[in-house]
Each structure stands twice: as structure tokens, then as C-alpha cells.
Amino acid sequence: MTTPQISEADIRATYRFLAHEDRGVTELRIIGTKRGDVRIGYFSSEDAFARACLEANGTGQVYVGIQPRPEKFLTQSDNRLRRLKRGARDSRIEHITSVVIDIDPVRAKNTASTDEELGRAVACGDRISDWVAGEGCARPVRNMSGNGCQLWFAVPPIALTAENRDEMRDRLKAFEAGIRERFQGDGVAIDSIYNFSRIIKVIGSLSIKGEPTAERPHRLSRSLDAFERHEDAALLEMITTMRLPEKPSASAAGTPVGSDAESITIAPTLSPRLQGLLSTKTRIRGLFEGRGKTAIGSNGQPLDTSSSGYDYSLALKLALLGAKEPSELATALWHRPDGHARAKGEGYIQRTVARALEVARADRKQPPPPQASSGDERLPEIQVNGRQVIDVIDDAWSAIRAANEPPVVFLRRSTLVRLQALDEPPTIEEMDKGVSYGHLCRVARWVQVYENRMGHASPRADVARDVVINPDPKLPRLESIVMTPVFDAKGGLLTEPGYHRSARLWYHKAEDFDVPEVPAEPSLDDVMAARSLLINDLFFDFPFVGEADQAHAIAALLLPFARRLIDGCTPLHLLKAPIWGTGKSLLGQILVRFAMMGKKPAVVPLAKQEDEVRKGITAALKAGHPVVQLDNVESLESENLARVLTTPVWRDRNLGESRMIDVPNRVMWIATGNNPLVTKEIARRILLIELQPRNEQPWLRARSSFKHQDLLAWVEEHRGELIWACLVLIQAWVAAGRPRSKHTLGSFEEWASVMGGILENAEIYGFLGNLPRLYSEANEEGEEWQAFVEAWWARFQAQPVLVQELVELVLDQKLLTQVVLDERSQRAQRAQLGRALAKVRNRIIDGRQIHATWDAKVKRRIYKLVPLEVQRELPLASA
Structure with missing residues (x-):
């Protein structure tokens, strides 16, 4: 493996972001690859700090103290690295200037992350960033540490005193613990780094963990955002006013x-x-x-x-x-x-x-205590010995059915499942023989009968296994869980919490909101009020490209409530914008919030390996939640994604087993991205919702210019009214006789006729009006890249080339005109094409795969085309 070049710009940005110079000095600590090899220095000069990082890069892990150290530490090692016994301790720290959240994928010790593991950590960082923004704070700077993701928050400096030191430590710990409680899991862990003397990766340095491999390379840490310090008083206020957990008394x-x-x-x-x-x-x-x-x-x-x-x-x-x-x-x-x-x-x-x-x-199957004293005589008694096993199985099913009211055990297609109410929200859990055994223990008294006495027993293992393998077809059917009132297939509005047999769903009602009554025949005033609430309040400040994009946002909002009115598949809702800060993530949060009532949706990472995409889809559909999200995608190209979008019932191997399972596909599919690459195959399965910023830096738009300055808080406050508005628009369509739209979309005809009909009945126009724009962009982009690859092959064949040579090819033959702009400087053109090539790395275009590797001799990334017939023989590029 070759060593990537260090980023001096990110190293200097690290130093400047931490803002130590006015309040002390910066601790730099190098932890070498050999045990005990530690060098420490204290720096008051940015140049000296950068020079020391450059010299240490690649010799070990390069760390920096998050908080400033007192200036007197310079006497130990003045702007240079030395072998000191220890760095600064918590008790010596006098100021707080920054807060960092460190997110790492769970993996084996002393190994680098795979791309998929790293992606999990970055996705978790994005979710935390969205949550922080939703709480009214500034988004942190996201940094990729080489193996995980770090969120760097700048706060107005705080002086630590004897009076506030313990409290501030407890508050930082509580802030970190709150984030850990909300977001840790799904293969990522949030490290505990709240202590004042904590050190963190110097961004721009090489991360060295274990031996590098193609799958687990040593990566250069880098910033994912504009690496600039903007102190956030709102975050500091959140930390300093949050309620601390009560400390247990000495006796407790x-x-x-x-x-x-x-x-x-x-x-x-x-x-x-x-x-x-x-x-x-x-x-x-x-x-x-x-x-x-x-x-x-x-x-x-x-x-x-x-x-x-x-x-x-x-x-x-x-x-x-x-x-x-x-x-x-x-x-x-x-x-x-x-x-x-x-x-x-x-x-x-x-x-x-x-x-x-x-x-x-x-x-260990210890006999249970005598049940006569516990009131369990009401449970049926099942004899396990001296009988045919089929008779024991019949009695077991009689006991399960008798105890299944209200139902907790269901059939999902041909699989035995139960409602796992311990989760919030509940999930659909497949029952294996272990779960079946536990359930049988609770629905019957199991006994052994001897010649002159009766003894306690446990359920038979073969009975527990048969219950799973051969479930009773008379069990109630369950396909999904919803968290709001919804319509069933006949147009009935389901408002009562619990199980609904007609719709095969469980309605889990959140207790903190109520929906006003929906009239059976909404008046014109009702419909206009509902329409206005969505258009003139909820979506008022979103910069939709046109009326079609706004209509599609409303269609996406309505879909979870109307899903069972549609007998078939629904398209992928693509929330697209040219740059970040336009509002697509906020729009996605709002759409998800209505379907999930503020809970997290299932997230499927679009990994490069199709097996990982397939497994992610299966896991998401099995959970039974109403929304599946693909977040911050760079390209939409996946055979399995294309397949699931047009498959009413998803069939796949059960995770960890060889048997096949069938899972209903009744979810809402959402993807967000900044101008992601879209293949023609996926484009025809997309409903486009495109935003176009109205200024160059949309993220700097003043809050006072928005109709609702904190939209998420407004949505939370008016959640019941907004749900009422959605239900009224659908109920009005039902009361009008369910008129169908004439608009159609291949593979989604039923969806188009229903959703188009609901919108047209509410006088919301533009449905499917932006399809020509979507298709032309997908076709043009695909054709542009195909033409580029053809010209590349004609000139260079499989020869390795630098990006400058490809820029010259592009300009000579006027290729990729939307990627490389000829009025830019050569450096800018190289950067433009380099970023575009990074997005298509390892893609197969025109029968050839684009490879990218780092060449240590020229200290540049080199590119080459590998024909499809030989690309399987080469390792996947990791640069």
C-alpha cells in the first residue's frame, strides 16, 4: 500500500479551528507504532505546529489536544516534539473552546475501517448533525478521521474555575451521553471523550491502524465541510442549561x-x-x-x-x-x-x-415453581409425555390462539412473527425456535404425568421448532406498523390504535398529539384550508424548481396515509439539489417525521457491493417500518434497488440462513443527494423533487427571512393539524368517488392514478410534469460519460494517465461540458474532473471500468480503463 500525501491545509485548519492561541498553547502528541513510542510538544506557532505534523506524519498516530493547555507548558517542550512522560491532565486545563463527538464503526481492535464501516460512521455523523440543527444550533464541521467521523463544534470560550469545573465536566458528559443514547447502534459506537485533556486526530494526517490492506487501507483524514470556526452560542446554551441526571445517594x-x-x-x-x-x-x-x-x-x-x-x-x-x-x-x-x-x-x-x-x-430447563400459588391455573395444561407429538402440537396451538387476544403473534406471508413492543416504535420480529419456546412457556402449564403423580415440565424443543416451521394459517396477518391514522384499501380511515385485520397493520399511536376529527365529506372550505396549510405554511420557503416539484413533495407527504389505497409499487422519491444548504435534508426530515412520528426511518446504505445493498433492503423491509431512506447518495445505480422499487413482494434469503423469505414491500422510499448520478434504469423509477437555491450561499440565508424561523419546531407544534390536512385531502377524494388521474407512469400505474387523482381533486397541479427534465438529465449524463470513455479508450487504451491528460482530452473534444468549464483555471479544471471521476470510480461505462490508484513516484492519482472481460482479475481500487 502507498502512503497518501499529507494535507497541510487541513492541518493548519485544525490548529486555527481549536483557537488556543489567546488562551494557552496547543498540545501535539504522536503515538508511534511501537509500544511506548510517544512524543509530545506544546505549540504557540501555527507554522511550527504544521511543520511538526508534517515530519511526524506516517510514523504514528498524530493527535492534538481539544482544549488549550496553560502557556507554562511551553517550558516542557517549546514548539517542538520531545519524549515526555505524560501530557496535560484534566486538572491543568483552564479553558474550553471546542466540543468534539467521535464516531467510530464497531470492528476488530487495531484494524482500519472498510469503506462500508466508514460509511456507517459518516452516516451517523450526518444524522447527529441534522438533529443538532433541528435543535436550533449550528451544524458542526464533519471530519473524516481515517476510520470514523468526528463532529467539531466551536463554542464561545469558557474559563474553568474551582466553582464550575465539576459541573462543566458533568454537562459535557451528559451532552455526549444524550447523543450516544439517541444515535449509537447499528454498527457504530460513540467514544467517550468529554474529559478536558482529551486528544483527537489532527485532520490532514495519515491514520495508521494495523496493517493496511486493499479492504482496510490507511486513509488520510480530511474535512468533509468548510473547515472554519464559527462559535455557536446556542450549543453552549444547550449544554449549560440541560438538565443533569440526578446522582444516586451514598446509600443507593x-x-x-x-x-x-x-x-x-x-x-x-x-x-x-x-x-x-x-x-x-x-x-x-x-x-x-x-x-x-x-x-x-x-x-x-x-x-x-x-x-x-x-x-x-x-x-x-x-x-x-x-x-x-x-x-x-x-x-x-x-x-x-x-x-x-x-x-x-x-x-x-x-x-x-x-x-x-x-x-x-x-x-437449563429447571422445573418452574408450583403454579397453583401464582393464579396460573387459568392457563391450559399440556401433557408432554406418553403422547404422540402431533397431539402436543395441536394443544400448543390451541394455547397460542387462546392467549392471542389482543394479538401479539401473527403471520407475515408464510413466516411466524410477533409484535416486539419493547422497541419504540414497535417492530415486527421474526420468531425463531428460541422465541417460540419462551412464548410457549407463557401460554400454557406444561406437565409430565406419571402413574401416581403429576410433575412440572418444560415445553418440548421439537414442539417449539414445529410451531415455527409449520405456523397456523388461521393466525392474524401483519404486514406493517404505522404511527398515524391511515386509509385501508376500501377507503376507510383507521383511527383506533391497535391491530386492524382489514389492513393487516398495527397502528401505534404516539401519546403526545391528537388529530382533529376528519369529516366523512369534507367541505370545499376544509379542502382549501388543508391545501393552504401545506402550500402556504409547511412548504412555503422551500425553493422548488417548479410546480411539479412542489406537487411531488405533497404527494410524498400524503403517500404514507394513502399507501393501502394503492395496489402495487411506488417510486423512489428523490430529493435533489445542486449544493448543500438548500433544504433537501430538512424536507426529508419533514416527510419522514409524518410517517415515523419523529422516529428514525430504516436507512439502507448504497454500498458498492450489491450483496450489501440486498441485505440492507431485506433487513429494512423485515422491520416493518413505513419509510426506507437512502441518505446523501452520490449516485443511484443498483440492480437490487431497481428490483425492489418494482417488486410488490421482496424475496430474498433470510439473513444468516439459507432459506428464502417473502416480505411485503409497502414502504415509502426516499433518497436525498446533491445532483447524484442517475442511471436510465433508476430514472424511470423516480419521482423527482428538485430544489434550486435562489442565492449563491443558501446556508447563510437569515432566519428572519423564513416564514417559520424554526420549521421543525413549528411542525412539532402543529403536527396534529398537518396530519389532519393530509387526511382531509385524501378523504375528500374518497368522498368524491375516488376519481382517477389520467397521468401514468410505467410500472407505477396504480400509484399514478391514485396520487394524481388526490392532487387534482385538491386543485394541486403539475403532477409528473418534470419527468422530461429528469429523463433528459439522466440520458444526457449517461451519454456524456459514454462519449468520454469512448474517446479516452481511443486515445490511451488501458494506459495509466493523469487527470491533466484527461482534462486536455475533454477540452480538445468538448466532452463533459457541464463538468469541466473551459473558462476556469487549469487547477480548477483538474479539481472539477477529479471530483467527477471520484464519483464514478469503479463504475462500468461502455464495457470498461474506471480505476483510480495513487502513484507514490509522481505523488498523483492515476487513472486507467480496464475492459469488462479482465476487470474481474484486478483488485478493487482503494485509492
Whole structure:
């Protein structure tokens, strides 16, 4: 692997952003690749800081102190690196100037991230940035640290005193913990870095973790945004006024709040017994290190290969092997190499250990205590011995049906599922034999009958397995979960929370809002009031390109409420803008907020590997949520995405198994991006919602110029009224006899006739009016790139070339005229084409794949075309 060139511009921006010069000096710390190789320096000069970073780059990890150090530290190492015993401690820090959130993908220790893992961290950073903006604060600067994502916030400087030091530490910790609680999970962890003396990656330096490979390369850290300091008083106010968690009293210390669980103590090392198990049992060591496919529990439940799955699996396996002390198991999770449990905190560890111990006790099949004293005589009694298994199975199903009111066990297509109400919002969970076993324990009293007595028993494992494999077809059917009133296929408005058999859905109502009553036959005044609320309030300040784009935004808003009126598929709603700051992310948040009631939608990353896209689609559809989002896409090209958009029932292998499953596709699909590349195949499956800024820097537009200065807060306040407006427009269409639109879209004819009819009935025009614009852009872009690749091959064949040579080709033959502008400087032209090539790297155009690699000799990125017939023999470019 070659070493990328260092970015002095980002290094200097790091120094300037932290703003230490007026309040102290900057600590630079180099942690070498060899144990104990640490160099530390304190800097008051930007030039000296940059020079030291340049010299240290590639020799180890290059870190900087987030907060300024007192100026007297210069006496230890004045603007140069030295081998000091330690850096500054928390007690020596006197000012706070910045706050950083550090997001890392969960992976094996001392390894670099894959592109997919890195993408997860950046996507999490984007969600946090959106949330912070929604709270009225400035967006942070997003930095890619090489393996993860960092969010850098600049705050007005705070002087630390004896009176406020402890409180500020607690407030920074609470702010970080709140973000961790909201956003950690799904393969990412938010590191704990609230302490004052914390160090962080110098942006612009090389990240060195483990041995570099094509899949896990050493990357150059870089800023993803304009790397400039803009102090945010609103964020500082949020941190300094937020309510702090109450500290437990001395008598309550060590006892989990609101829990009967035993307190835990984390030991510095594993117990001798656990050390022995790790050294003698290969499968236990595999779980400890986060690898392997060992089953968890004696019931053979398959392993969840997420970090949380490994935590739980290890605790359960150790409990089954006789480790019963919670502190012993907690210590094992704390010391797992991937650090996931440590990052999640002691509360998470305690819950995981308690769950593992509870399941271990059940798996040992200890006879339950006599049930006569607990009032469980009402449960049916099932004899497990001395009978044919089919008779036991019949009794089991009788017990399940008797206990299934209100229903919690359902059929989804041919799969047995249950409503997992512990989640918020609830999810649809597939029942495996382990879940089936637990459910059978709760719906019947299981006994063994002997010659002269009766004894307690557990459900038979073969019965639990058969219940899953051969579910009762008479069970209620469940396809999805909704969080607002919706219409069923016959036009009926479903307003009662709970299960609706006619629509095969569960309505989970949020308790913090109410929707005004929707009249059965809305008057013209009702319709005009609803229309005005959406057009003249909700969408008033969005710079739609034309009336079609606004009509499509309203169609997207209405779709979750009208989805069951449509017998077929719905297109992908593409929220597109030329630059960031235009409002597409805010618009996406609003659309999602209505369908999900403020909860996070399922997010499918558009990975380069189609297998990853397929798995993401399957997982999202299985969860049963109403929205699936593709966020900040650079290109829309995926066979599986194209397939799911025109597939009413998605068929795929169940994750972790070989069997096939069928999942209904009734979700709303949303994508956002800045002028993403769109293939012709995807373009015909898109409903375009395009925004066009009305000034050069839309993100600087004054809040006072907006009709609603905090739109998300306004939406939250008027949520019930806005939902009423959506329902009124649809109800008016139903009352009018459900007139169909004559507009049509191939593969989405039913959707077009219904949604077009609803809009036309409300006198909202422009539906499907921007399709020519969408198709011409997709065709022109595809044709431009095809012509470029043809000319490239004709001149250079498979020869490696520099971007300057390709710029000359483009200008000579007048190719990619919207990418490379001939009035720009040569440097700007190289940058334009370089960015465009980065977006299409590894794409196959005109039968040839575009490769990009770094050439250490010329210190430039080089490009070449690889014909389709030989590209499979080459490794995927990682530069």
C-alpha cells in the first residue's frame, strides 16, 4: 500500500479551528507504532505546529489536544516534539473552546475501517448533525478521521474555575451521553471523550491502524465541510442549561435505578476461571474476540453477529458453563477487544448480563415453581409425555390462539412473527425456535404425568421448532406498523390504535398529539384550508424548481396515509439539489417525521457491493417500518434497488440462513443527494423533487427571512393539524368517488392514478410534469460519460494517465461540458474532473471500468480503463 500525501491545509485548519492561541498553547502528541513510542510538544506557532505534523506524519498516530493547555507548558517542550512522560491532565486545563463527538464503526481492535464501516460512521455523523440543527444550533464541521467521523463544534470560550469545573465536566458528559443514547447502534459506537485533556486526530494526517490492506487501507483524514470556526452560542446554551441526571445517594450507590438487578463491579482483569475458558475453549475465545458463528444458548438460536450480539452471546455461553456472578460476566464484556461494551457503559453491560443469566436459567430447563400459588391455573395444561407429538402440537396451538387476544403473534406471508413492543416504535420480529419456546412457556402449564403423580415440565424443543416451521394459517396477518391514522384499501380511515385485520397493520399511536376529527365529506372550505396549510405554511420557503416539484413533495407527504389505497409499487422519491444548504435534508426530515412520528426511518446504505445493498433492503423491509431512506447518495445505480422499487413482494434469503423469505414491500422510499448520478434504469423509477437555491450561499440565508424561523419546531407544534390536512385531502377524494388521474407512469400505474387523482381533486397541479427534465438529465449524463470513455479508450487504451491528460482530452473534444468549464483555471479544471471521476470510480461505462490508484513516484492519482472481460482479475481500487 502507498502512503497518501499529507494535507497541510487541513492541518493548519485544525490548529486555527481549536483557537488556543489567546488562551494557552496547543498540545501535539504522536503515538508511534511501537509500544511506548510517544512524543509530545506544546505549540504557540501555527507554522511550527504544521511543520511538526508534517515530519511526524506516517510514523504514528498524530493527535492534538481539544482544549488549550496553560502557556507554562511551553517550558516542557517549546514548539517542538520531545519524549515526555505524560501530557496535560484534566486538572491543568483552564479553558474550553471546542466540543468534539467521535464516531467510530464497531470492528476488530487495531484494524482500519472498510469503506462500508466508514460509511456507517459518516452516516451517523450526518444524522447527529441534522438533529443538532433541528435543535436550533449550528451544524458542526464533519471530519473524516481515517476510520470514523468526528463532529467539531466551536463554542464561545469558557474559563474553568474551582466553582464550575465539576459541573462543566458533568454537562459535557451528559451532552455526549444524550447523543450516544439517541444515535449509537447499528454498527457504530460513540467514544467517550468529554474529559478536558482529551486528544483527537489532527485532520490532514495519515491514520495508521494495523496493517493496511486493499479492504482496510490507511486513509488520510480530511474535512468533509468548510473547515472554519464559527462559535455557536446556542450549543453552549444547550449544554449549560440541560438538565443533569440526578446522582444516586451514598446509600443507593451501586444499585441500578429502577431495577432489581444486582450491582456489578468491573475487575481490572478476568477471573482465573474465565482466563482458563478462553485458553481452552476455541468457541468461547471466538465470541470474546468477535468472530465465529457459534450458536447461542442450548436451544441452538443462531448468533447475532453484531457487537451487541457478541456481547450477549459471550455472557450467555459463560453463564451456561457455570459463571453465575454478574460482576464476573460484566468484567468479561468490559474487556472484550472491540470495546463495544465499554463504549455503551455499565448500564448496558448490566442489562446484557441480567438477560443472559435469565435465559441461561430457562435453558437449563429447571422445573418452574408450583403454579397453583401464582393464579396460573387459568392457563391450559399440556401433557408432554406418553403422547404422540402431533397431539402436543395441536394443544400448543390451541394455547397460542387462546392467549392471542389482543394479538401479539401473527403471520407475515408464510413466516411466524410477533409484535416486539419493547422497541419504540414497535417492530415486527421474526420468531425463531428460541422465541417460540419462551412464548410457549407463557401460554400454557406444561406437565409430565406419571402413574401416581403429576410433575412440572418444560415445553418440548421439537414442539417449539414445529410451531415455527409449520405456523397456523388461521393466525392474524401483519404486514406493517404505522404511527398515524391511515386509509385501508376500501377507503376507510383507521383511527383506533391497535391491530386492524382489514389492513393487516398495527397502528401505534404516539401519546403526545391528537388529530382533529376528519369529516366523512369534507367541505370545499376544509379542502382549501388543508391545501393552504401545506402550500402556504409547511412548504412555503422551500425553493422548488417548479410546480411539479412542489406537487411531488405533497404527494410524498400524503403517500404514507394513502399507501393501502394503492395496489402495487411506488417510486423512489428523490430529493435533489445542486449544493448543500438548500433544504433537501430538512424536507426529508419533514416527510419522514409524518410517517415515523419523529422516529428514525430504516436507512439502507448504497454500498458498492450489491450483496450489501440486498441485505440492507431485506433487513429494512423485515422491520416493518413505513419509510426506507437512502441518505446523501452520490449516485443511484443498483440492480437490487431497481428490483425492489418494482417488486410488490421482496424475496430474498433470510439473513444468516439459507432459506428464502417473502416480505411485503409497502414502504415509502426516499433518497436525498446533491445532483447524484442517475442511471436510465433508476430514472424511470423516480419521482423527482428538485430544489434550486435562489442565492449563491443558501446556508447563510437569515432566519428572519423564513416564514417559520424554526420549521421543525413549528411542525412539532402543529403536527396534529398537518396530519389532519393530509387526511382531509385524501378523504375528500374518497368522498368524491375516488376519481382517477389520467397521468401514468410505467410500472407505477396504480400509484399514478391514485396520487394524481388526490392532487387534482385538491386543485394541486403539475403532477409528473418534470419527468422530461429528469429523463433528459439522466440520458444526457449517461451519454456524456459514454462519449468520454469512448474517446479516452481511443486515445490511451488501458494506459495509466493523469487527470491533466484527461482534462486536455475533454477540452480538445468538448466532452463533459457541464463538468469541466473551459473558462476556469487549469487547477480548477483538474479539481472539477477529479471530483467527477471520484464519483464514478469503479463504475462500468461502455464495457470498461474506471480505476483510480495513487502513484507514490509522481505523488498523483492515476487513472486507467480496464475492459469488462479482465476487470474481474484486478483488485478493487482503494485509492
